[in-house]
Amino acid sequence: MKAVKPWQKGVLVKRYKRFLADIIDAEGQALTIHCPNTGSMRECISEGSPCWYSHSDSKTRKYPHTWEVATTPSGHWAGINTGRANHLVREALDAGLIEPLADYSQIQAEVKYGAEKSRIDFLLSGNGPDCYVEVKSVTLMEAPGEGLFPDAVSARGTKHLRELISMVEQGHRAVLLFCVQHTGIERVSPADHLDPAYGKTLREAAHAGVEVLAYGARIDPENSEIALDRALPVLL
Template sequence: MRFQTPLVPGTLIRRYKRFLAEVELADGAIVTAHCPNPGSMMGLKAPGLKVWLEPNDDPKKKLKYGWRVAEPGGVMVGIDTATPNRIVKEALEARRVTELADYGTVRPEVKYGTNSRVDFLLTEPGLPDAYVEVKNVHLLRRDDWAEFPDSVTTRGAKHLYELSDMVAQGHRAIMLYVVQYMGCGRFTLAEDLDPAYAKAYRAAREAGVEMLAYGCDVSPEEITLAGPMPVIVD
């Protein structure tokens, strides 16, 4: 996924009201940027952090910058929670997700479960339908372990139970964790932050839901899906 406009660097002054960030640009200008992330953003919101913003000249948008990437310690991290779905769609259509490469039809946002829409429904003659939910991952607290979630996610647990129902109906169901934190080599759960999600994860795994994690390549020009990484959950 290429950005419509190459990102520009800045220094984070503060993130506030969840969806707003005050940033100082390289020329000293102070701007307000949209922060497209409702989570805690643990480790990615400290004042003084280097960040990357996407400018826009859309007259319909009140804010002329969108925060897309953080750069803690020189490592690029995508923070936009909408990005994973876009890059997964590209990868699925190009058949670059190895475990799902046999599917030729990719349909986003299909109704299923209880008042829900699955991120992607994959179909192919002769194969069971594959229901794919995508989760954004950008929490790193130790070594090269990517963790999910970074805060309590009741909605995330609901998706796991709904995927389990799809397996019971004879379909494939896949939870795909997209790690936007470059340099991570393994994925696990942040069980201390949301024990209920961890419980739902184990129940879904036992029910037959497939758990996948893929890394990303992040730059000021684009974010693309990279290779798979081990999912390690006891």
């Protein structure tokens, strides 16, 4: 994914009220921008560090700028716009880069499904049983190379795992795909110390036949580009 309009560079002052961040732009002016991340953003925020943000021409937006990439305390880059994760996965699916999912001829997004009234991120069809793909964005790294999910208690994430288990029980294929937007992460595990219920349910899902994959992103903020480019191991 290469942004249509180049991202701009600033310096992070602080993130607050979940959806807002203050930065200093390239001209030295203070600017409030939208933070498109509802999570805790643990280990993603380093005040005083470089950040990159996009601009929208929409006349209806109160804050026309959106935070895209942060410099983490470890000095790596993290794509903190969780809304980008599905776009990155869709690009990779269309290009056949996610090898275990490369043989499907049809891709549908945001399809209603499940007993708990969920929406699956991608429904793949055209090659045997339908394949239900749930995408989760990973940006938490607490130890070198170790990616963790979730970064806070996620009842919604646990619900999605139950839905995937149900799809396998009905004879479909189900996949949990971790989209890793962090240049320092080399493997992914459940964050048991933050959400033990999620970790427990994830292992139950894997035992039930839900496939768990992780793909890492190349992040180049100076060229306004993020793209999935490598498979990563998942350690349960």
